[in-house]
Amino acid sequence: MINLFTPSFPKPTLGEITDKHTDVKLESTAANASLQEPSSAPTLRPLFWQRFALNELTTVEWEALCDGCGACCLVKFLEDYDDQTDVEYTDVACRLLDCESGYCSNYADRQQYVPDCVSLTYDKLVDMMWLPSNCAYKRLYLGQDLPEWHLLITGDAVATQHSMRAAGVGVAGRCISEVGVGEEELEERVVTWIEV
Numbered sequence: 557m558i559n560l561f562t563p564s565f566p567k568p569t570l571g572e573i574t575d576k577h578t579d580v581k582l583e584s585t586a587a588n589a590s591l592q593e594p595s596s597a598p599t600l601r602p603l604f605w606q607r608f609a610l611n612e613l614t615t616v617e618w619e620a621l622c623d624g625c626g627a628c629c630l631v632k633f634l635e636d637y638d639d640q641t642d643v644e645y646t647d648v649a650c651r652l653l654d655c656e657s658g659y660c661s662n663y664a665d666r667q668q669y670v671p672d673c674v675s676l677t678y679d680k681l682v683d684m685m686w687l688p689s690n691c692a693y694k695r696l697y698l699g700q701d702l703p704e705w706h707l708l709i710t711g712d713a714v715a716t717q718h719s720m721r722a723a724g725v726g727v728a729g730r731c732i733s734e735v736g737v738g739e740e741e742l743e744e745r746v747v748t749w750i751e752v
């Protein structure tokens with residue numbers, strides 16, 4: 557059994573609940589016009605997740621795919637390295653995760669404090685099928701669409717949060733920090749509420 561650790565991701569990139577990447581805007585469409593930021597902000601190409609391959613995305617677009625569910629920041633056990641979907645998640649989170657909000661508390665400098673935090677890149681995705689089924693990176697890699705509640709679809713951060721909660725997606729409020737949790741306790745904290 558391999559104890560896997562954990563890419564951290566920042567908060568979602570659009571809307572009033574976020575405080576990172578507030579300089580991101582969507583290129584104009586009727587649906588997202590209200591989300592636009594000042595014109596100096598970097599842009600997301602309309603429907604970029606449908607029109608471009610993952611390895612053709614800009615950094616801003618890549619980061620905008622993360623829904624901030626936080627599942628990748630939980631300690632997990634990979635049962636079979638050859639089958640990445642054979643994974644058990646615990647409710648024990650990386651020490652940098654804010655367990656209330658479910659967001660990384662120091663995304664910019666996270667690798668300084670958590671050197672084994674994996675930066676999720678296109679090339680690594682093939683070995684990351686242990687990501688949850690809601691994860692946009694995994695979904696697009698597998699040829700699936702974004703979940704209908706994704707912020708890029710709704711353009712409404714509050715609605716997205718409500719829908720994620722209703723769908724049982726996200727670790728906010730239901731995980732604990734790894735600080736002070738021993739190996740033995742880890743194995744007792746396996747959870748089943750993350751769908752792979």
Ligand code: SF4
Pocket residue numbers: 565621622623624625626627628629676687688690691692693
């Ligand atoms: S599992 Fe995917 S969508 Fe969820 S926080 Fe990690 S990278 Fe973002």
